[in-house]
Amino acid sequence: MRFPSERRQEKILIVDDEELIVLAMRKYFEGLGYSVDSAHELEEAQALLANRRYDLVIADLRLTGIGGVEGLQIVSDIHQRCADTRVILLSAYGTPEIERESYNRGADAFLHKPKSMMEIASVAVNLLEQR
Amino acid sequence: MRDTIEALLETVPDPLWMVGTHFGVTRFNPAFAALRAKGFDVSTEWWRDLAGRVLEGRSVSAETDVVVDGVQRTFAVTGTPAGGDGAVFLARDITDTSRGERKGEEWSLTFDAIELPVFITHYDGTIARLNRPAHDLVGAGFGDVAGRPIRMSDREPWITLGDTVSAVRDSRTPCTAQVAAGDHHWDITASWYRSAADDEERVILALRDTTDIMRLQESVRRGEQLAALGELVAGVAHEVRNPIFGMGLTVDALQEILPPDDDVLELYGILRQWLDRLNRLMESLLEYGKTWSLDLREGTIDSVLHSVVDGCRQIAADSAVVVDAEIEPGLSMLMDANRLSHAFENLITNAIQHSKPGQHVSVTARDAGAGMIECAVRDHGPGFNPLDLPRVFQPFFTSRRGGTGLGLSIVQRIVDEHGGTITAVNGEHGGAVLMMRFPMYRNAISQ
Numbered sequence: 022m023r024f025p026s027e028r029r030q031e032k033i034l035i036v037d038d039e040e041l042i043v044l045a046m047r048k049y050f051e052g053l054g055y056s057v058d059s060a061h062e063l064e065e066a067q068a069l070l071a072n073r074r075y076d077l078v079i080a081d082l083r084l085t086g087i088g089g090v091e092g093l094q095i096v097s098d099i100h101q102r103c104a105d106t107r108v109i110l111l112s113a114y115g116t117p118e119i120e121r122e123s124y125n126r127g128a129d130a131f132l133h134k135p136k137s138m139m140e141i142a143s144v145a146v147n148l149l150e151q152r
Numbered sequence: 153m154r155d156t157i158e159a160l161l162e163t164v165p166d167p168l169w170m171v172g173t174h175f176g177v178t179r180f181n182p183a184f185a186a187l188r189a190k191g192f193d194v195s196t197e198w199w200r201d202l203a204g205r206v207l208e209g210r211s212v213s214a215e216t217d218v219v220v221d222g223v224q225r226t227f228a229v230t231g232t233p234a235g236g237d238g239a240v241f242l243a244r245d246i247t248d249t250s251r252g253e254r255k256g257e258e259w260s261l262t263f264d265a266i267e268l269p270v271f272i273t274h275y276d277g278t279i280a281r282l283n284r285p286a287h288d289l290v291g292a293g294f295g296d297v298a299g300r301p302i303r304m305s306d307r308e309p310w311i312t313l314g315d316t317v318s319a320v321r322d323s324r325t326p327c328t329a330q331v332a333a334g335d336h337h338w339d340i341t342a343s344w345y346r347s348a349a350d351d352e353e354r355v356i357l358a359l360r361d362t363t364d365i366m367r368l369q370e371s372v373r374r375g376e377q378l379a380a381l382g383e384l385v386a387g388v389a390h391e392v393r394n395p396i397f398g399m400g401l402t403v404d405a406l407q408e409i410l411p412p413d414d415d416v417l418e419l420y421g422i423l424r425q426w427l428d429r430l431n432r433l434m435e436s437l438l439e440y441g442k443t444w445s446l447d448l449r450e451g452t453i454d455s456v457l458h459s460v461v462d463g464c465r466q467i468a469a470d471s472a473v474v475v476d477a478e479i480e481p482g483l484s485m486l487m488d489a490n491r492l493s494h495a496f497e498n499l500i501t502n503a504i505q506h507s508k509p510g511q512h513v514s515v516t517a518r519d520a521g522a523g524m525i526e527c528a529v530r531d532h533g534p535g536f537n538p539l540d541l542p543r544v545f546q547p548f549f550t551s552r553r554g555g556t557g558l559g560l561s562i563v564q565r566i567v568d569e570h571g572g573t574i575t576a577v578n579g580e581h582g583g584a585v586l587m588m589r590f591p592m593y594r595n596a597i598s599q
């Protein structure tokens with residue numbers, strides 16, 4: 022997948038407690054020319070969001086042990102702070118209720134794992150283009 | 153002792169009850185409850201005296217007049233010590249029996265009234281006495297068995313009964329044993345006593361048919377095992393899904409970064425196929441381990457089947473297989489339409505995958521009489537290996553390469569949830585046949 026070069030200065034924040042997933046996504050999106058930051062836990066993500074403006078945040082729903090829904094908090098924070106940041110939530114455990122709640126809080130997309138990198142990237146690019 | 157009492161409480165038709173060390177009634181059977189409701193009172197001084205003697209360790213028998221439902225009745229009562237459990241009492245209404253008959257027949261009537269087969273043997277293991285149910289158990293083949301060894305033949309339950317007598321004799325303590333004879337399971341309880349009549353030591357053996365209980369236990373155990381297994385596999389699947397996802401993303405990222413070369417692309421393709429297979433397995437495992445809440449409503453089987461068959465037409469067309477449906481309309485049953493559709497989808501897809509181009513898959517549903525609906529999915533593929541037939545519904549059993557071996561287990565579970573049964577057989581002219589039977593739902597108003 023190749024994207025127009027003017028898109029490539031956009032900033033993406035990737036939030037996932039799985040370091041290896043963050044690493045793969047970072048490589049991929051950097052390879053496409055985006056500027057990528059990453060966080061592994063809620064507080065770290067909140068600190069980054071307080072200091073920098075992102076065009077897109079890709080966050081895992083669960084950042085701690087079983088049953089965590091920290092991703093929802095990130096969606097709420099972004100919705101309050103800067104309305105033009107797009108948010109994609111990724112989840113392996115999402116129920117229809119949580120998915121509904123995510124959209125209610127302002128998520129732009131809710132993706133059920135597993136998804137390929139191309140699927141995630143095409144949702145990301147569409148969201149960035151729609152802004 | 154406790155087992156014997158349980159058995160007696162369950163089977164003896166006459167009023168039977170237990171009295172604890174504080175003279176209170178601790179256990180009783182329905183006949184006693186019915187009698188007590190009609191005024192049979194065992195808390196009087198007379199009963200306390202009787203219980204006192206039994207609790208001291210003596211067996212007693214007595215007769216007493218009691219007013220039941222406003223009418224005076226005569227009861228023959230026997231009390232037997234039950235070790236630490238207290239005393240067991242058995243009452244028999246003998247109002248209508250003449251006094252002369254009572255003495256002679258009393259004991260054997262009581263003995264025969266016990267529905268459990270009971271044998272009394274001498275210490276050498278020869279049968280001294282047996283009640284009617286024990287006679288029935290022996291059957292006609294052995295003729296008159298009194299005086300013969302309890303080990304009547306080298307078959308069960310006679311071998312174990314013989315061994316139990318020896319064990320009681322040697323240990324001088326009550327013994328229990330379990331024995332399986334043919335399709336039947338028995339619990340044997342045995343204890344020794346000294347006969348008041350001739351001062352000879354004897355062994356008393358009671359058999360309880362536990363076949364139904366064993367079957368029930370087996371089915372509960374199977375259910376529990378499946379539930380525990382389901383929980384485990386769902387847990388594993390959950391945890392494995394994320395690493396697979398990570399592997400997929402890494403492969404995608406690699407492909408984006410490395411220059412596209414035919415060999416490299418081919419290898420990516422192989423990696424992706426493995427990942428797809430792992431993902432399918434995890435999805436099946438999650439499906440298998442899921443706990444569902446069923447949403448059962450009245451519905452017709454044709455509405456479900458037609459939409460499933462229509463949904464499978466594309467897959468069939470891709471494999472050049474023809475799906476024929478012969479579905480009787482209006483067959484009503486209680487169903488969770490989504491779950492049932494899932495089961496049929498699974499069966500029909502399976503049948504298509506096992507068919508060669510040009511072959512037909514047939515889906516039928518009909519009223520099978522006796523309030524049952526019969527559905528079948530037939531193909532003309534290679535059918536089941538006859539040796540595999542007993543195992544095809546077991547989780548992880550598969551004969552198809554790349555299959556997860558969970559499809560038929562999931563189908564069986566869904567059919568089971570609908571009160572139905574499913575069997576796998578080979579058709580008369582080859583091919584696999586999955587045959588299901590469901591209870592028909594009859595709406596009271598429409599009938």
